[in-house]
Amino acid sequence: MSDYDVIVVGGGPAGSTTARRCAQKGMQTLLMDKARFPRDKPCAGGIRNIVRELLDFPIDEVVHRRVYGQRFYSPSGLKVECIRPQISGDLVMREEFDHLLFRKAGEAGAELWDGTRAVGVAQDSDKVTVALDDGRTVTADFVVGADGINSTVARSLGFYEGWKRDTAAVAIEVEVEVGADAVTRICGVPFDREGVSIDIFFGPVPYGYVWCFPKRSVLSLGAGCRQDRAQNIRQHFNKWLESFVEEHDIEPEIVSDSAARLPYSGAAERTVVGRALLVGDAAGFVNPFSGEGIPMAIESGIIAADVLNRAVREKDPKLLREYEGRWKKRFMDDLKVGKSIAKLVFKSEKNMETVLRLAYEDEYIRDIMYKMIAELDTYERLKRQLVRRILTRHARAGLSLYT
Ligand SMILES: Cc1cc2nc3c(=O)[nH]c(=O)nc-3n(C[C@H](O)[C@H](O)[C@H](O)COP(=O)(O)OP(=O)(O)OC[C@H]3O[C@@H](n4cnc5c(N)ncnc54)[C@H](O)[C@@H]3O)c2cc1C
Structure with a gap:
């Protein structure tokens, strides 16, 4: 007998959603994360409307601003406004958003182990065994790799060796406190006093873009580009930041400065191996043009829980294979189109x-x-x-x- 029906490794949006949905369906579920929650995560924090539709609970308590579209700036400074008086998404701080999702997994009945790192995963014909950093092991009938771009689950079980420099992107994210009035002055829209637009700048970095994603009183400023083009990304970004600060006459106080990698090339070739499957960034579900991954992280978790439900009930790992067909139907076109637009632009x-x-x-x-x-x-x-x-x-x- 295994300790759990399902162990989910990683408590970001993909893992917390998988665990919540598994627990709701009556599976004995363990959700572990190496970090203690609330934990931060480098991210611009833009989520599209679909995220509200996918989640089965309100998120208003963690929404900082509502978004009404985007402004794009060309290398020569042309401003292209794609803004309408309809809401196109929300802006959140990941520390708060992810903590909400993690708690919601617990409320649904998943056991939560934060501060617990998986250091290796093995599987045999009747179970998976997850080795933890404190020397213990824990077993389950199935395991879900929701542990992001450096997935221990994926590498331990031979899904892939890792994301190479031309299949990953690097992003810097700096959060600066400027005050709510300055956020509204810089990013505001005419039809809602608290509403904002997201600004995207093409040109400051090669093979990518610079962004300004506003929060209540903070701006998330960042730059992302393909890893093999990222040699001078920090210098390029700093230069852009200087001109941004000067143009908007702000005295920003830096509250965080971090960098992270994200998958860039579309999905992993395999997302199911035996009793294991991958969701979210671990599976490569990030749009290669926009760098967005939160909607697919959540939706892949929902699909995964559905597929796991049958596999657990019928004690049949072969049923996991349905997962690949289902996520491909939902995301494959978007991933391919995102990749072709990125390649061209x-x-x-x-x-x-x-x-x-x-x-x-x-x-x-x-x-x-x-x-x-x-x-x-x-x-x-x-x-x-x-x-x-x-x-x-x-x-x-x-x-x-x-x-
Ligand atoms: C700078 C930046 C900006 C971004 N901006 C946006 C944006 O505005 N909108 C958007 O949609 N997407 C954005 N993304 C992408 C988005 O952050 C990811 O696609 C999303 O976080 C994927 O969720 P996830 O749950 O798969 O992985 P993650 O959120 O990375 O969560 C993985 C979790 O696994 C845990 N973990 C890792 N290894 C282990 C282990 N061995 N044992 C236990 N736990 C482990 C980690 O602590 C982490 O909590 C951005 C990415 C970056 C880097």
Whole structure:
């Protein structure tokens, strides 16, 4: 007899959601995380509307600001506004958001072990064994790797060796306290006093972008780019930061300064091996263009719990295979489209400028971009509309993106 039906390693959005849903379905569930909660996590904290739809509890207590779209800046400084009076998402601090999700897993009946690191995982024909950093072991019928980009579960069980430099991105995130009035002045929108836009700057870093994601009185400023292009990312970011501070005449107090890697190349080749499956960043579920992973982390957890439920009841690990088909149906197109847009736009500063100039001059293109941001249609369909528009109205500029 195993100690648990399911052990979930990692208590971020993917793991906490998996554990909550497993516990709700009556599975004996253990959720462990190496950190003690509340714990911080380098992140811009932007979550789309779909996150509210996916979660089965309100998140208002941890929402700092509501988002009404995005502003993009080209390398030469063109400003492209994709903002509408409809809410497109929320801004949260991960320390608070993740703590809420972790607690909700506990409320549903999952056993919570924070401050507990998994150092190795093994599986045989009838169970998995997780070795802990204090020398103990714990067993279960199934294990879920929700332990992020450096997943111990994935590496121990041979899913993959790790994310290489051209399949991972590096991101710096600096949180600066500027006061609520300054946040509203810099990021505010005309139709809601507390509402804001997210600002994205193309050009300051190669193969990526710089961002400004506002919170109640703090700005999350950061830069992300593919790891093999990231040699001088800190210098590039600091230079941009100096001009940002000067332009907005602020005296920022740095409250945190961190960096982290994230998967960049789309999903891992395998996400199920025997009695184990991967969710969230451990599975590579991050959009390669935007760097967003929270919605897919949560949704992969929901799908995983559903699949585990049958596997636990029927004591049949082969049933886990259904997981791959289900997440592919939901995310594969978005991951592929995100990757192809990243490849084209991030290719050069010239391409970043061309794409944003097209959006600046053509309201139809701005409208498609807004629909992507607000998820008003699928990425795949919107990409097709974008390509058709560029080919029919802007053929020369469109072709120049490929040279
Ligand atoms: C700088 C930056 C900005 C980002 N901004 C956004 C954004 O605005 N919006 C968005 O949607 N996405 C964003 N992302 C991506 C997003 O943060 C991730 O996709 C998301 O956190 C994935 O959730 P997860 O639960 O899979 O992994 P994580 O949130 O990384 O959680 C993994 C957990 O596993 C634990 N863990 C790791 N190893 C072990 C172990 N051996 N034993 C026990 N526990 C372990 C960790 O402590 C951690 O709590 C950003 C990423 C970065 C780096």
